[in-house]
Amino acid sequence: MLSRAVEPGDRTTSSLVRQIGPQGAVREQLAPKADSGLPDRLREVDPVRELEQAERQGIRFLVPGDPEWPQGLDDLDHIDSVQALGGTPPGLWVKGPMPLTELDTSVAVVGSRALSVYGDEVARAIAGTVAGAGVPVVSGGAKGIDFAAHDAALLAGGATVAVLACGVDRVYPEQNRRLLAHLAAEFAVVSEQPPGSAPTRIRFLARNRLIAALTRGTVLVEAALRSGALNTVGWAEQLSRSVMCVPGPVTSYVSQGVHEWFRRGGASLVTHGAEVLEVVGAAGEHLVVAPRGEERPRDQLSRSDQLVLEQVPVSSPACVVSIARLCSLHIRDADSALRRLESSGFVREVEGGWRLAGAS
Amino acid sequence: MLSRAVEPGDRTTSSLVRQIGPQGAVREQLAPKADSGLPDRLREVDPVRELEQAERQGIRFLVPGDPEWPQGLDDLDHIDSVQALGGTPPGLWVKGPMPLTELDTSVAVVGSRALSVYGDEVARAIAGTVAGAGVPVVSGGAKGIDFAAHDAALLAGGATVAVLACGVDRVYPEQNRRLLAHLAAEFAVVSEQPPGSAPTRIRFLARNRLIAALTRGTVLVEAALRSGALNTVGWAEQLSRSVMCVPGPVTSYVSQGVHEWFRRGGASLVTHGAEVLEVVGAAGEHLVVAPRGEERPRDQLSRSDQLVLEQVPVSSPACVVSIARLCSLHIRDADSALRRLESSGFVREVEGGWRLAGAS
Incomplete structure (x- = not known):
């Protein structure tokens, strides 16, 4: 009511x-x-009629205190925010079989509706990895990044939930009709607006606070300087949730808002899903091994051969005497090292001495 | 000697x-x-002969204590580094008219030799802005990001200096012959290696510490995971110079090293030259106004018209009675507001009431 x-x-x-x-x-x-x-x-x-009608449509209504009520939403009452829209919603309308308690470990993936090919690719990669690891992906059911995130989570066989600005029985935007129907049938579509409500600007902004509050952290993939997705990460920050920014080309309009947000401080920079899992996981749960670059053939050399190699000029050659001197080695030892390095393709003997192989 | x-x-x-x-x-x-x-x-x-020969080529030799000796180099003796190569160089060979004291306010722009079109564009934009603001750009005279940085600084009418791993009389790489000759004629080419020295791997690594020490901060534009440019920012970090990372697509191999470095913490994220100037400038000297996104027509509306606009549905229409109720306004007032919003193109009257104009 x-x-x-x-x-x-x-x-x-x-x-x-x-x-x-x-x-x-x-x-x-x-x-x-x-x-x-x-x-x-x-x-x-007429609250009785409303709830009966909703039930016939497979829609349930949760209130604070229900076993399925997501605990995270209560944090909304602890924000001393100057913004409006800040409170815990009086209730949540839910359509779909997934219990909202499963959102306790979820991650939001949000971004602009006008996405680039790059944003689409990256949102999909991240949402796919996260959902594939058993962490539900929450987004807003919009076109652009939202769609990419929901769709990739489904393709990865994971769970995904849409939080809408309109009633859960409505379809907005029209082109996501099939996606929203699928989420309502297999997972969950959520709104604080009762069935039948139309999406309005203020409801979109209010919806964003729910996305932030329902999840452990929000990944921002692409956002222009005044994108609504920045409003979502703003809520996440106020709620002490993790904010994770995915960088992009500094020349891209739709990465500008992300970089600007990041430069304010407080967010993590993430480049793939494993890093997201590391940020939101329980301590030590999803540790990322920092990428090291491939092992180079040079790394396999003995220390003394490496020393000799370091003294071989890149372009015009040096004689073995000069190289031996630079390494403080006997000429005979330097020469054997150079021969070994030659047979493994590191150096080349040319007129005038030795130079690196393959260098320009 | x-x-x-x-x-x-x-x-x-x-x-x-x-x-x-x-x-x-x-x-x-x-x-x-x-x-x-x-x-x-x-x-x-034979030191006397060496110096005479150098002088004939227009090359001078600086030692610590000379008035032109760059003070920043002395910081190299305060690094308690486990790496080798760490000390202040015994001297610097310089070719070119620019006094090295002018490097006191300089910025290094470094990155991979194998650059992308994106990296080329961004390195040029940043180096151009920085040099154009009177801050010399230091780099390594290599191909790739180094070349782009030197070249853009020149195009911007600014000063730029190359620090080489070989003697200042030598040309490496060959394709930068014209660039290096121009720098030696108009600005400065610097090396701790005496004239005639060949570039070797160890000398490249040692050269990197000079680039870091000579400048106030180092901008890293593109770098794969094992790029030599990461060695330069490593020195900058040890020397307590600013490290500024330019993000790129997370899908780009040559941005991987930059993002990975950034994730370790301690670096700033920069997206254009003005931000670099802000980081390295004297306090308050080059403040960047945070980009705000363009002012929207919506921002010009009266507060009450904005309130009404926020309650107009995006897609299917709502009647004036319902909108008035949502805004807690008299129907007459809501109606006048809607008419005003219609005439300025924000909303549209359709069958069944009002909806936002232009929404899908």
Whole structure:
């Protein structure tokens, strides 16, 4: 009933719900108050009929305290935010079989709707790795990065959940109809807006706080300077969730917001999914081995042959006498080393002495 | 004389030079010592002839204490490094009219020799901005990022200096002949190796410490995981110089080393030259205004029109009664706001009510 009448982030109402329970909050709000549409809106609501209708559509309604209620959402009441929209939602509408408790270890992957080929590729790689490792991927069901993240999670055989700005029975955007139907059938589609609600700008912004609160961390793949995805990482930061930025070309418009956010400090830079798992995993759970570059043939040489090799000129040749002197070796030893290095292709004997093989 | 006989980073010799002066160091080193080629090599050197020859080629030799000696180099003796090659060089050979004291405010721009189109573009943009602002650009005179940095600094009308692993009279690599000749004629080419010296692997590594020590900070544009440019930023870090990493596509091989370095912590992320100037400039000298994204038409609306706009659905329409209720406004006021928003192109009246204009 409250969910139907209250707009996102009405902190008075969510505070009342916590203090005196939903019934008390309704009574309180029904008392006429200057300049608020809330009493009228509450009087029009028929909560029993609403819940019955929703149930027929396979939609359930969770309230704080339910066993399935995601604990992370309660953190929204601890934000001392100057922004509006900040409270715990009075309830969540959910369509789909996946229990929301499974979101305890989830990761959000968000970014701009206008994505580049690069962003699509990287969002897919990260969401695929994360979901494939058993960590659910949460996103906003929009086109662009959101779609890539949901789709790649599904392709990896993982779980993925969409949090919408409209009712969970509605389809927005139209081109994601099949994706949203699949998520509602196999996983979950979530909204704080009751069934039938239309997406509005303010509801998109409010929805973003839920994505941040429901997950352990948010990965920002591509975002222009005023992308809504920056709003999501802003919430994640306020909620002390991990913010992970994926860099891109500094020449790319849709990486500008990511780099700018990163330069403010506090975010991690991630380049692939394993690094995301490392950030959000339990301590020591998904440790990434820092990439080292391939072992080079040079690394296999004996230390003394390496020393000789280091003194062989790149271009014009040096004689064995000069090389031996630079290495403080007997000429005979330097010569044997050079012969060994020649047979393994490191150096070349040319007119005037020795030089590196293959150098320009 | 010592410069001719000593290989890079011979810390015994540079320590002796500081303690008992160059003459004393030569006497000390001429005493026969087990397993060192140094006495032999010193005996072969004719310092007077060397310096005369160099002078005829327009090459000068600086030693610590000279008015032109770059102060930054002395920091090399304060590194408690496990790496070899760490000491202040016994001297510097310089060809070109630019006094090295001008490097006090300089910036190094380094990266891989195998650069991408992206790396070329970004190195040029950054070096051009930095040099154009009167801050000299130092690099290694190699192909790839080095060439792009030198060339862009010249095109911007700025100063740029190459620090070489070979003698300043030599050309390496061959394809940079014209660049190096131009730098030697108009700016400066620098090396700790005496004229005629060939470039060897160990001299490249030793050269990198000079690039780091001569500058206020090092910008790393592109580097694969084992690029020599990472060696330069390693020196910069040890010398407490700023390390600035330019991100790139996470899918690019030549950005991998940059991202990996960055993830270790301690470096700044920079996306253009103004940010580099901000990092290395005197406090408050080159402050960057954080990019904000363009002002949107929405930002020009009155607060109450913005509130109404936020409640207009993206896709299927809502009637004025419902919108008024969501905004807690009288229907008449909501209607005037919607008309204003329609005339400025934000919303559209369609069958069933109002929706955002231009949304999909």
